[in-house]
Amino acid sequence: MPLQLMRRLFFVSLLALGWCAPRTCRAEPPPGKEWKLVWGDEFDGKQLDESKWEKVGDGPRRKAFWLKENAYLDGNGHLVIRSKKDGERYSCGGIRTRGKYERRFGYFEIRCKMPDEVGTWAAFWLMTPSVRRVGDGGKDGAEIDIFESPWREQDAINVAIHWDGYGRDHKSAAWKIESPGVNEDFHMFGLHWTADEYIFYCDGKEVKRTDAGGVCQVPVYLKVTTEIGEWAGDISKAALPDYFVVDYVRVYETAD
Numbered sequence: 045m046p047l048q049l050m051r052r053l054f055f056v057s058l059l060a061l062g063w064c065a066p067r068t069c070r071a072e073p074p075p076g077k078e079w080k081l082v083w084g085d086e087f088d089g090k091q092l093d094e095s096k097w098e099k100v101g102d103g104p105r106r107k108a109f110w111l112k113e114n115a116y117l118d119g120n121g122h123l124v125i126r127s128k129k130d131g132e133r134y135s136c137g138g139i140r141t142r143g144k145y146e147r148r149f150g151y152f153e154i155r156c157k158m159p160d161e162v163g164t165w166a167a168f169w170l171m172t173p174s175v176r177r178v179g180d181g182g183k184d185g186a187e188i189d190i191f192e193s194p195w196r197e198q199d200a201i202n203v204a205i206h207w208d209g210y211g212r213d214h215k216s217a218a219w220k221i222e223s224p225g226v227n228e229d230f231h232m233f234g235l236h237w238t239a240d241e242y243i244f245y246c247d248g249k250e251v252k253r254t255d256a257g258g259v260c261q262v263p264v265y266l267k268v269t270t271e272i273g274e275w276a277g278d279i280s281k282a283a284l285p286d287y288f289v290v291d292y293v294r295v296y297e298t299a300d
């Protein structure tokens with residue numbers, strides 16, 4: 045068979061299997077509803093849009109630091125969150141919409157590529173100060189982890205809900221979700237949050253449905269971060285700098 049024909053057959057079969065190029069692969073919100081894009085950031089341009097986001101830091105975070113300088117755009121349509129070591133100090137960073145964009149309910153999605161090294165975990169999460177209110181479960185405020193990725197050497201992510209603070213009364217529900225290939229290339233992680241339940245998605249596929257804690261009924265802000273901590277393994281074994289790369293964050297609501 046001529047080489048050209050073989051190549052063509054190869055790509056045709058990839059298309060038949062649903063393969064698409066990383067930059068052009070676009071998820072849609074869950075089927076069965078009419079969705080409207082109401083907020084988002086494609087991270088185009090050279091400067092982070094600070095009308096939408098605030099950089100976290102500068103300050104200690106767990107045993108490392110969050111520094112503003114570690115969150116920046118690469119000029120090619122991506123947010124980059126860097127983890128690095130200066131002398132003995134490890135740092136990483138992130139962005140959040142606190143005081144700039146807060147909402148309840150809807151479909152929240154990120155498309156991103158994990159860091160390469162052990163010791164850092166990437167996350168897309170929703171947060172509100174009222175997560176600290178004890179009583180009334182998570183209805184009066186919850187931390188909703190759309191995905192956390194502490195496992196460089198396992199094909200899995202974590203999804204979780206936390207409520208009633210982080211002290212004596214802290215409660216949480218978490219699930220380890222098997223996700224083949226999650227540490228390679230770009231992937232989409234989504235949450236459909238209604239008044240009655242949370243539905244988590246990975247690459248457009250439902251992976252968890254829950255109302256743990258009682259579903260949060262108050263507005264939250266969005267956070268995209270990297271953290272350094274033992275949960276993610278031993279940072280001293282990491283080749284730094286390392287990068288968490290985000291293609292977009294989008295929020296949809298039902299048209300009705």
Ligand SMILES: [Ca+2]
Nearest residue numbers: 177179181208
């Ligand atoms: Ca509560």
